[in-house]
Amino acid sequence: MARDSLLNTITVALVLCIVCSVMVSSAAVLLRPLQEANKKFDQQRNVLSAAGLDVAAMTATDIEALFHDESQIRRVLIDLDTGQPVDLKATEIDPASYDAKQAAKSPELSQPVQAAGGPTLGTPRREKYAFVYEMLTDGQIDLYVLPIYGKGLWSTLYGFLALDGDTRTVRGITFYEHRETPGLGGEVDNPAWKATWIGKQVSDQDGQVDFSIIKGRVDPQSQQAAHQVDGLSGATITSRGVSDAVQYWLGADGFGKYLQQQQSP
Numbered sequence: 001m002a003r004d005s006l007l008n009t010i011t012v013a014l015v016l017c018i019v020c021s022v023m024v025s026s027a028a029v030l031l032r033p034l035q036e037a038n039k040k041f042d043q044q045r046n047v048l049s050a051a052g053l054d055v056a057a058m059t060a061t062d063i064e065a066l067f068h069d070e071s072q073i074r075r076v077l078i079d080l081d082t083g084q085p086v087d088l089k090a091t092e093i094d095p096a097s098y099d100a101k102q103a104a105k106s107p108e109l110s111q112p113v114q115a116a117g118g119p120t121l122g123t124p125r126r127e128k129y130a131f132v133y134e135m136l137t138d139g140q141i142d143l144y145v146l147p148i149y150g151k152g153l154w155s156t157l158y159g160f161l162a163l164d165g166d167t168r169t170v171r172g173i174t175f176y177e178h179r180e181t182p183g184l185g186g187e188v189d190n191p192a193w194k195a196t197w198i199g200k201q202v203s204d205q206d207g208q209v210d211f212s213i214i215k216g217r218v219d220p221q222s223q224q225a226a227h228q229v230d231g232l233s234g235a236t237i238t239s240r241g242v243s244d245a246v247q248y249w250l251g252a253d254g255f256g257k258y259l260q261q262q263q264s265p
């Protein structure tokens with residue numbers, strides 16, 4: 001058979017396709033554990049970053065050790081309906097692999113977002129159970145780090161909100177995933193803007209959620225100033241999405257019941 005016959009060309013192309021697809025799928029399978037480990041590490045860095053720790057100065061080993069030390073950080077699965085910790089032995093949930101994003105898509109592990117008149121998430125369903133991080137000093141909870149998400153202009157923004165042990169005062173905010181426009185909605189990652197959140201109050205004296213990102217600048221003389229953050233200029237839609245997300249996740253349909261129980265355990 002001639003080397004440049006049609007059959008030869010097709011055979012070589014087919015063999016090449018099969019070899020390449022085997023290589024690509026093997027790489028995907030082999031690298032999956034590494035990808036999962038990197039994802040977990042990135043989440044841990046973001047939890048610590050929201051909590052105000054200087055993660056750039058920490059090694060991977062430091063971070064790993066911190067998350068393994070229950071006297072410093074507790075990762076607790078909360079039933080959002082009751083605000084109570086979930087007994088993991090009584091569920092099928094594997095804490096190592098639980099993915100809230102996937103859970104929000106599963107009919108068994110999610111429920112419709114109740115948004116009648118209240119803040120919206122931009123998604124029809126949300127997970128029933130969510131992991132929170134309780135950071136301890138001398139056996140007392142000093143800080144709560146809560147996972148939050150909400151819809152911006154182009155994407156859903158995923159992040160962590162850190163609250164002081166009083167459950168009202170913001171200690172930090174961070175976003176680890178979004179596709180908002182750099183320079184506009186992407187300014188949610190701007191350290192200067194995130195710094196303006198620190199010390200803000202997310203609820204009033206009665207424990208009702210009282211927090212918003214306003215359009216423009218916060219008037220320091222306003223009585224509401226402690227409960228407001230400046231909007232991102234040219235990114236009102238992203239700002240509103242983040243504001244709604246914070247209100248939702250701190251409210252009764254989010255972590256509201258859990259936070260209330262923390263005040264009067």
Ligand SMILES: Cc1cc2nc3c(=O)[nH]c(=O)nc-3n(C[C@H](O)[C@H](O)[C@H](O)COP(=O)(O)O)c2cc1C
Pocket residue numbers: 153154180181182184185186232233234235236237238239
């Ligand atoms: C290319 C392009 C990208 C934009 N990206 C964002 C964005 O990431 N977030 C956002 O809220 N608005 C974004 N906007 C602006 C919105 O369309 C809208 O005008 C804006 O949210 C209104 O904010 P303002 O009232 O502060 O101007 C973008 C506009 C353009 C043309």
